[in-house]
Amino acid sequence: MALGEAILVCLAEEPLTGYDLAKSFDTSIGFFWRADHQQIYRELKRLKTNGWVADELVVQTSRPNKRRYSITPDGRAHLIAWSRESHPPAPVKDDLMVKLYSLADVDIDSVRRQIVDRLDGHRNRLNLYERIERSVYRDTPEDDAGAVGRLLGLRAGFAYERAWIRWCEDAIERLSALPESTLTSSHTP
């Protein structure tokens, strides 16, 4: 149930609506935990029944009314307790690796192209992170916990993307060196 905690983390900074949260989960905290709006609205209700968030209706005339959620003292206490629990990293699940695992039974050329696409995605990601670093974390004070934490998150992103970029480059080369697969030549348009 870490979606709940990811939401609490956002609300610990400032009260937000489900809509606002959905946008956050598309960018900032979304780099570490993805969720769409249905999940978020559903989870907010759970958090409310647990007493970890409170909500207030904000009446609007020109727009649909909103429901703004804020974290409660119980919510903050829960967040701290949760931060003390150890959570093993989520098990890896990667289609592309499964395809590589059975490269002998599969369309190699297509897999190679997919790696090229992935390389592109990783490069874009890295680029984005670099832009964020320049604009937001230029001079992070070394004793501000909040800032250090976010900088470390960003650096994890760097490390992750760079590792994948290097791997993709190597993989593309090695797959290109492979003899034409009969599979590919007979079935591809």
Added chain:
Amino acid sequence: MALGEAILVCLAEEPLTGYDLAKSFDTSIGFFWRADHQQIYRELKRLKTNGWVADELVVQTSRPNKRRYSITPDGRAHLIAWSRESHPPAPVKDDLMVKLYSLADVDIDSVRRQIVDRLDGHRNRLNLYERIERSVYRDTPEDDAGAVGRLLGLRAGFAYERAWIRWCEDAIERLSALPESTLTSSHTP
């Protein structure tokens, strides 16, 4: 539904029972796709209704009977078709990163300890991969698709673990440099 394909990939090599598959998903292919036995038995039934696997009952006297599954021609065709589809990498979900994201509202010392634990895990993983490389992939021929694919999978593991190890080391240092959090000193036993 990539669990199905991961199963087919295993069956493409040799017929296996659900029990055998569960063991594979704990080691070899489990490095890229995790699943427990309940998921596997459930999925095997789906694969059968799709006509992608066939099963036969193996009667045993000293042990419970087993049901051995093998891939059908339709199954192989499906596997190839699936390998041509592009599958975006699964979105990242990492509790630890969420904790870092809100380091100001959380037990810093405990998070630091969790990173130490994670570092340990990554080192063990790397170690395991290195042993596998030495024992299995000493002289991988460059033109054997199956072998190259698996070697690339292993190298992805290397890249991934090494990147995390470096990151953990840096993170531990930076968190240690942070001033003692009041939170930690007042709540930790």
Added chain:
DNA sequence: GCACATTATGCAACAAGTTGCATAATAGTG
């Protein structure tokens, strides 16, 4: 004026993953 994007919330159905339990035989350990 019409199509489309934005703001804002939500239901319903389904697919996938998790947890706990049940069964049943044998082999090995103390």
Added chain:
DNA sequence: CACTATTATGCAACTTGTTGCATAATGTGC
């Protein structure tokens, strides 16, 4: 002889995540 591990399969209940749809008002571009 009791306890535990291994082989082998499975149900049921639950939580999470995904997909498609619905509503409803306003602002923007052509």
